[in-house]
Amino acid sequence: MEQHLSLYRIFYTVANTGNISQAAKQLYNSQPAISKSISRLEESLGVTLFSRSSRGVALTEEGRILYQHVRAAFEAIDTGEEQIRRMTALDMGNLHIGVSNTLCKFVLLPYLQSFIEAYPHIKILISCLSSNQTLALLDSGKIDIGLVAHPGSLRTLDFYSLGTIQDIFVSSPAYLANLDLRPEEMNNGRQLFEKGTLMLLDKHNMTRQYIDDYLTTNHLQTHHTIETTSMELLIEFAKIGLGVGCVIKEFVQEELKKGQLIEIPLDIPIHRREIGFTYIKKRRQEKAVQHFIDFYKSIKEN
Structure with a gap:
């Protein structure tokens, strides 16, 4: 499958244009190279994908069936690329936080209110968990950040203190x-x-x-x-x-x-016990997660 991806891109372009010459221009390639790639794909699948004429090419019945699936795949890729571009432009992304009900109500909510105002396009998911559950999910990479009491042994975690509780x-x-x-x-x-x-x-x-x-x-x-x-x-x-x-x-x-x-x-x-945000250290953070880390550090320092 992997070695056929470029062939499917060529097939998709030729089917859209109905013309090998036009497809070659769009793909910045030569007509003979495009024709050869289509022939390779047809040989691999054991079917004829296009009927040729002086006016161009047209999909065969087998070609139309393949085109439906290839079109859906490339449209999905295009949608994914566009969403990534929008995420980058608008600071979108996902942020999954684990926190107990109590710390969520009394500590996290004030941070979230200000953070949402600064980054309204970031999708936030809150899982209300005990601190032990939060640490376990952090360790397995199922959540991004936890708000917990200091666990004693940090192991692979970074811990940013928000102060102490009594x-x-x-x-x-x-x-x-x-x-x-x-x-x-x-x-x-x-x-x-x-x-x-x-x-x-x-x-x-x-x-x-x-x-x-x-x-x-x-x-x-x-x-x-x-x-x-x-x-x-x-x-x-x-x-x-x-x-x-x-x-x-x-x-x-x-x-x-x-x-x-x-x-x-x-x-x-x-x-007294220390509470704070914690996350896996030495791991490259997603953009939304890094925004939140930088945000709460700036709030605490100010």
Whole structure:
């Protein structure tokens, strides 16, 4: 097939012009060379593709069948080339981002709004995934960029920090009142975790794994837990008094300010975590991806 591509181009041009002389001019070739190429293709297929006359050439029945397919193929190629030219001219392209629901809502959306204004022709696909899933898809090349908490070991990844976040435990004032804990039992959270219901993300989530390590390291026991896949649900559950939720402090500032939620004091605070954009390093990035990388770096630096 590969060795016949040039022959099919010649066949397509001759069929369009109906004249070997005109085809030769369009292809910047000689008439004998065009005639020889058509003969080679006919010999290869074992059929006659053109009937010749003094007025030019006309497709045979076999030629018309082949022409239908060849025309569709070359029209598809022309369409692809035109789309690439438009992408280059208009900064079009595709950008596939992996991000958790929480980071998408509170961190990614402000970047996207400004980016779309600057590059309205880039097609953006968002996959809402856990950080672990995002890293796995990045590693396999199925997404372009991930927004995640720092994974610890970067391996083949580049990581561009957007700052740090603080994990905290919160509950509603009514829930704390119903637990009837003495002030000293509140101050380190130990009795609160043992008596109350602790609400956490599911065990496949990187945040949950981080919090489990904290609880184990500090010998904090939990007896009643609720798991969910969404931090937004944890926040809402905590607001209605369902239990003590582990949330990101930066994302509940309004609730803390209004007194809808109360931060549980801990004698040993949870270490802050770094979040940022990550992508496979040393890989040639598509134009749309490089635009996004350059864009968020310029926003952060300014």
